[in-house]
Amino acid sequence: MRPFTSTIFAEITALATRTGAINLGQGFPDTDGPRELLDAASEAIHGGQNQYPPGPGVPVLREAVAQHQKRFYGLDVDPDAEVLVTAGATEAIAATILALCEPGDEVVTFDPVYDSYAASIALAGAVRKTVTLRWPGFALDEAELRAAFGPRTRVVLVNTPHNPTGKVFDRTELELIGALAREHGAVVVTDEVYEHQVYDDGVHLPMTTLPGLAEQTITISSAGKTFSVTGWKVGWLHGPAELVAAVRAVKQFLTFVNAGPFQPAVAVGLGLGDDFYRTLAGDLRAKRDLLCDGLRAAGFEVSVPRGTYFVVADAVPLGFDDGVELCQRLPELAGVAAVPVSAFHDDPDAARSLVRFAFCKRDEVLQEAVERLGRLSR
Ligand code: PMP
Numbered sequence: 001m002r003p004f005t006s007t008i009f010a011e012i013t014a015l016a017t018r019t020g021a022i023n024l025g026q027g028f029p030d031t032d033g034p035r036e037l038l039d040a041a042s043e044a045i046h047g048g049q050n051q052y053p054p055g056p057g058v059p060v061l062r063e064a065v066a067q068h069q070k071r072f073y074g075l076d077v078d079p080d081a082e083v084l085v086t087a088g089a090t091e092a093i094a095a096t097i098l099a100l101c102e103p104g105d106e107v108v109t110f111d112p113v114y115d116s117y118a119a120s121i122a123l124a125g126a127v128r129k130t131v132t133l134r135w136p137g138f139a140l141d142e143a144e145l146r147a148a149f150g151p152r153t154r155v156v157l158v159n160t161p162h163n164p165t166g167k168v169f170d171r172t173e174l175e176l177i178g179a180l181a182r183e184h185g186a187v188v189v190t191d192e193v194y195e196h197q198v199y200d201d202g203v204h205l206p207m208t209t210l211p212g213l214a215e216q217t218i219t220i221s222s223a224g225k226t227f228s229v230t231g232w233k234v235g236w237l238h239g240p241a242e243l244v245a246a247v248r249a250v251k252q253f254l255t256f257v258n259a260g261p262f263q264p265a266v267a268v269g270l271g272l273g274d275d276f277y278r279t280l281a282g283d284l285r286a287k288r289d290l291l292c293d294g295l296r297a298a299g300f301e302v303s304v305p306r307g308t309y310f311v312v313a314d315a316v317p318l319g320f321d322d323g324v325e326l327c328q329r330l331p332e333l334a335g336v337a338a339v340p341v342s343a344f345h346d347d348p349d350a351a352r353s354l355v356r357f358a359f360c361k362r363d364e365v366l367q368e369a370v371e372r373l374g375r376l377s378r
């Protein structure tokens with residue numbers, strides 16, 4: 001694990017704290033989630049739900065996950081055999097990779113890649129095969145994708161909507177990935193933690209809804225993003241009973257169980273009305289536009305994200321061709337913190353001058369950040 005000793009998010013947050021910069025680096029909201037969730041959690045704590053919950057998760061949350069998948073995607077999920085509650089999506093990813101991969105097995109991932117994927121694959125002794133999504137459109141290259149699959153491919157790990165690019169994979173891309181997974185007998189693992197943060201005419205398409213894929217797909221999501229409770233670490237996964245049982249066997253020796261009183265509160269969140277979900281996406285779209293406009297005005301070139309709460313910008317027009325160096329200096333130059341996209345890449349040249357900003361912040365914070373970034377070109 002020597003290459004994984006510190007995460008870029010922890011580093012940049014420490015830098016922002018040290019310098020007092022506005023932290024648009026690590027992605028976490030600066031407001032609390034819905035009142036109903038907070039009340040439900042505090043009722044659960046005061047109502048005595050403070051001991052180990054059941055291994056697969058409290059029934060009310062597993063039921064709520066199944067209903068959510070029915071309501072938004074028309075899926076039939078058995079809450080008893082096909083759902084597992086985890087310590088965030090992070091544990092769901094780690095436990096899934098550890099359950100499915102033997103040393104030497106290959107996992108196809110997409111660069112820029114969320115940092116915990118590479119670490120989880122390393123923990124399993126598995127080998128990562130990388131497909132690169134390239135600035136500015138981050139389109140999937142079919143030849144590169146085909147070349148990443150081989151006889152030892154065990155898993156393809158997809159993240160849509162995609163952190164850090166904000167890309168929402170379209171049906172054609174997902175069908176191609178699915179067809180290759182089927183051809184090679186690989187399990188599709190999809191990280192859908194930003195499923196409700198999709199903008200404009202974008203549509204989130206869970207891979208498990210594609211024809212013929214449900215039997216070999218594990219779908220992962222989390223409460224952190226949807227309900228602005230990143231510190232609660234409540235995630236979940238669902239898929240075919242046998243695969244879920246294998247992941248449950250691993251999870252019980254990672255954390256055993258987690259988040260007793262927060263699990264019923266997340267169940268309340270998943271049951272919130274359509275207006276909650278509409279407002280979430282509508283508010284974030286406005287924040288995206290505020291930040292993208294501000295970044296452009298400050299001199300960056302911007303790739304407008306269709307999903308997530310991140311935007312990737314190129315600093316070359318401002319005269320910076322090294323994103324790592326810029327992110328180290330940005331607090332001093334402009335009082336703002338951001339994350340270099342090269343931290344998510346094996347090949348640093350694929351994203352040398354790119355920087356990621358998070359827009360899950362109050363409007364006045366974003367306005368102030370944009371105002372400060374304007375100093376870069378002055
Ligand atoms: N996957 C992606 C793509 C993420 O951006 C994050 C970050 N929050 C996670 C997984 C981890 O989610 P959790 O906090 O629920 O572990």
Ligand code: GLN
Nearest residue numbers: 009010025026027028163
């Ligand atoms: N997912 C968050 C991000 O991409 C950070 C999570 C973390 O710090 N591990 O910024």
